[in-house]
Amino acid sequence: FLVALMGIGANPHVSFAEEAQDDGLLIAINADEILSAEEKFLRAHEGLEKALTLALEKVASLKADLDSREFGDGTRESELKILYLEDLSAYEIFYSESLTGAQLLENLESVQALAQEVKTYRDVTYTPGVEKIVELVLVFYSEDVINTATERLTKISEDIGKLEALGLVNVGTFSDKLASINATLTEAMDLRLQAKDMVLAVPAVKVST
Numbered sequence: 001f002l003v004a005l006m007g008i009g010a011n012p013h014v015s016f017a018e019e020a021q022d023d024g025l026l027i028a029i030n031a032d033e034i035l036s037a038e039e040k041f042l043r044a045h046e047g048l049e050k051a052l053t054l055a056l057e058k059v060a061s062l063k064a065d066l067d068s069r070e071f072g073d074g075t076r077e078s079e080l081k082i083l084y085l086e087d088l089s090a091y092e093i094f095y096s097e098s099l100t101g102a103q104l105l106e107n108l109e110s111v112q113a114l115a116q117e118v119k120t121y122r123d124v125t126y127t128p129g130v131e132k133i134v135e136l137v138l139v140f141y142s143e144d145v146i147n148t149a150t151e152r153l154t155k156i157s158e159d160i161g162k163l164e165a166l167g168l169v170n171v172g173t174f175s176d177k178l179a180s181i182n183a184t185l186t187e188a189m190d191l192r193l194q195a196k197d198m199v200l201a202v203p204a205v206k207v208s209t
Contacts, residue, residue: 041108048115052099055126056092062130063088065137076200077136084133091126132202139196146188153181 035043066084071077098118105111157178163169 037108041111044108044111044115045102045105048102048105048111048118049099052095052102052118055095056099058130059088059092059095062133062137063092066133069137069140077140080136080200084129084136087129088133091129094121094126132199135195135199135202139192139199142188142192142195146185146192150185153178153185 063085066081066088069077069081071081095118098114102111102114105114160169160174160178164171164173
């Protein structure tokens with residue numbers, strides 16, 4: 001998301017780049033270019049609207065991913081899903097209202113003020129909440145990946161067994177490799193279960209709108 005939204009206040013000449021470590025937007029400052037007051041406002045205004053738009057897109061993506069996950073009624077996973085979807089709706093309302101407000105701003109000072117408000121919200125509310133949501137999604141995404149890998153290993157083992165029975169490959173040629181892969185998958189399953197326990201143990205607090 002926003003790495004340095006406060007850069008708008010320091011110098012409104014901003015550019016955008018995807019930041020691999022922060023899921024989002026890097027506002028880079030160019031202190032060398034001399035801009036008129038109108039240009040400063042337009043650059044800052046454009047940057048703020050872009051940042052808010054990307055935030056909304058990120059929230060929508062997380063909502064779709066989380067909503068697609070099916071959990072049993074009354075489970076801890078189901079409880080967290082409901083709470084986290086409510087949190088994402090609160091983030092969506094904040095960023096949507098901020099974007100609507102940003103479109104009505106008419107001077108640099110008001111852009112800087114809203115940028116500060118958005119940055120504070122990001123630091124205090126959005127980022128801590130999203131980190132928990134992403135952890136939950138990744139735990140169950142990793143389960144899908146491990147299950148798929150296990151199914152493929154089973155199929156490969158069966159195919160090798162057929163080739164051995166036909167005398168097309170020597171018996172035991174791939175035994176060590178298959179055992180190594182199976183051990184790796186077993187370890188991955190154990191680690192995922194540990195991660196799941198930690199994620200589900202984290203208390204969820206509903207975000208106030």
